[in-house]
Amino acid sequence: MTEDEIKGSLVGYSAETVEELYDLYTKHSTLVGFSVRKDTVRRVPKTGIVKEKYYLCSFEGKRRETKPKTPKPNVENSKKKKPKQQAITRVGCKAMIRVKKNKEGLSERQINVVKGKTIEALQKVGIRPSDSYRYLCAEAGGEEYVGGTLRDHMNFINRLKMKEIEG
Structure with a gap:
């Protein structure tokens, strides 16, 4: 598959394994300019075989709001620690791919x-x-x-x- 094909839409591509599609999506994300994280995995209840996986942009979702901690009554308030500064990485990006196996064991929709x-x-x-x-x-x-x-x-x-x- 050429770089231009990977950079475009991935809808309808199929592969033998879920890992092949994960590799394809990570190549796509690198070319487009984002990174991927793994999310939901759905399995067949009786056998435990993976039937569906979601791979998301690492910026998907929103940061959890943290509640300010109340000081303990016996602790000296003069030595307050500054809260740790963390970069905001979750900004609600919607880029994702769903990999689902069909009856033949390949990705659907081709x-x-x-x-x-x-x-x-x-x-x-x-x-x-x-x-x-x-x-x-x-x-x-x-x-x-x-x-x-x-x-x-x-x-x-x-x-x-x-x-x-x-x-």
């Missing part, structure tokens, strides 16, 4: 080669992206059988356009 060629052909003849998505849904027998969302479809078309511009 546009395979055949669908990609179909989308590319429809794009070249001038059919609008939303119309081409509806066509694929009708051909597959419903949205749930397409293998991707309208957003994945639009991201794929945007990547095609970017390749055209770069070329």
Whole structure:
């Protein structure tokens, strides 16, 4: 995968393992300019196998408000310690990726080669992206059988356009 592909949207990429997608997201975050921390892990209850993981920007969330400590009655108040100065690192960044395994054990939502060629052909003849998505849904027998969302479809078309511009 090229640096430009990693720097763009990662929606729809699949890999054999969760760790491969974590490595991809850390490369993406480095190129874009942030770092990643691990968050929620969901497992299959009976087996304990990981089925879903969230990786967040290290700046996600908000700093907890600390309550001022009340002085103890027998302690001398003349020797007050200054509170430790800490940099504010949690600023509410929303960058994140959710990795979820599907029935085949791969990440969900991918546009395979055949669908990609179909989308590319429809794009070249001038059919609008939303119309081409509806066509694929009708051909597959419903949205749930397409293998991707309208957003994945639009991201794929945007990547095609970017390749055209770069070329």
